[in-house]
Amino acid sequence: MRPPTARSLIFDLLSTLRRGSMPVAALVQAGALFGIAEGSLRVALTRLLADGRVERDERGCYRLGTAAAPVQAMVGGWRGIDRCTRPWTGRWIGVHVVAGPARRAATRASERALRLLGFEPLAATLRVRPANLRGGVEVVRTTLHGLGLPDSALVFELGGLDDVSDAHARRLWDGDALVRRYRDARADLERSAERLPALSEDEAMVESFGLGGRVVQMLVLDPLLPAPLLDEGERTALLEAMRRYDRLGREAWAGFLGRFGVPHRAAPADTRWAAADRWATA
Numbered sequence: 001m002r003p004p005t006a007r008s009l010i011f012d013l014l015s016t017l018r019r020g021s022m023p024v025a026a027l028v029q030a031g032a033l034f035g036i037a038e039g040s041l042r043v044a045l046t047r048l049l050a051d052g053r054v055e056r057d058e059r060g061c062y063r064l065g066t067a068a069a070p071v072q073a074m075v076g077g078w079r080g081i082d083r084c085t086r087p088w089t090g091r092w093i094g095v096h097v098v099a100g101p102a103r104r105a106a107t108r109a110s111e112r113a114l115r116l117l118g119f120e121p122l123a124a125t126l127r128v129r130p131a132n133l134r135g136g137v138e139v140v141r142t143t144l145h146g147l148g149l150p151d152s153a154l155v156f157e158l159g160g161l162d163d164v165s166d167a168h169a170r171r172l173w174d175g176d177a178l179v180r181r182y183r184d185a186r187a188d189l190e191r192s193a194e195r196l197p198a199l200s201e202d203e204a205m206v207e208s209f210g211l212g213g214r215v216v217q218m219l220v221l222d223p224l225l226p227a228p229l230l231d232e233g234e235r236t237a238l239l240e241a242m243r244r245y246d247r248l249g250r251e252a253w254a255g256f257l258g259r260f261g262v263p264h265r266a267a268p269a270d271t272r273w274a275a276a277d278r279w280a281t282a
Helices: 005-013 024-033 038-051 066-075 078-083 104-117 135-146 163-170 175-198 201-221 233-260 273-280
Strands: 053-054 061-066 092-096 120-123 126-130 154-158
Touching: 005 024, 005 061, 005 066, 005 175, 024 038, 024 066, 024 201, 024 233, 038 053, 061 066, 078 201, 078 233, 092 135, 104 135, 104 201, 120 163, 135 154, 175 201, 175 233, 201 233
Parallel strands: none
Antiparallel strands: 053 061, 092 126, 092 154, 120 126
């Protein structure tokens, strides 16, 4: 399992805050657990501050910035993804991807938005996903634009595909592969949950951060496909296992955060910025 980057570590730790902010000493000490040098962490922190993704308060402590809010809302909702879907009627949500020159940053933001909501290309300028998200196309449109899709991009509900195109759309995702990943991740969580009580504080912090983060990435980036494209029960089983594991992660990190006087709602496995940040910086 690859260690976090300085950037993703900062995002993850600041995402645990219930209120207030985190001193740089806590960030530096947490970075040391993962082999991140203090200089590297401070450089990443300075760049994130310049981008508006983190903010510094009057005491020199840090919290997530307003520029990070749209993706934070998306990533922070991993626990409730089972309440984000509705029965599928076979219709699709489409996005017309505007062709032509575009600024690199705008292109990255569009790709990130589409990836986070599970869209795949059906044609050169058309991305689709099943229309099974609660709130329908209106909520999807608002969410996409909030995540960086240009307002000029058309977002619409799509039905009446011919049989060949509909079959093609259904094959855009490998449902069997997703189910295998759900099962493998759930087994990893269960094995780690048995180990954590016997580990030292540092070992438990590192393991819960790494494994919990990887699974939350999966959940955040999951396309939330409906039946019959995959077995939704396997995704639900993974989500329930991650909720249980998150409680263990909170316990593993509580002592460390408490020593720095940091109010927190959960361990770093609670929200996982690395997933969204990967698309933002690609």
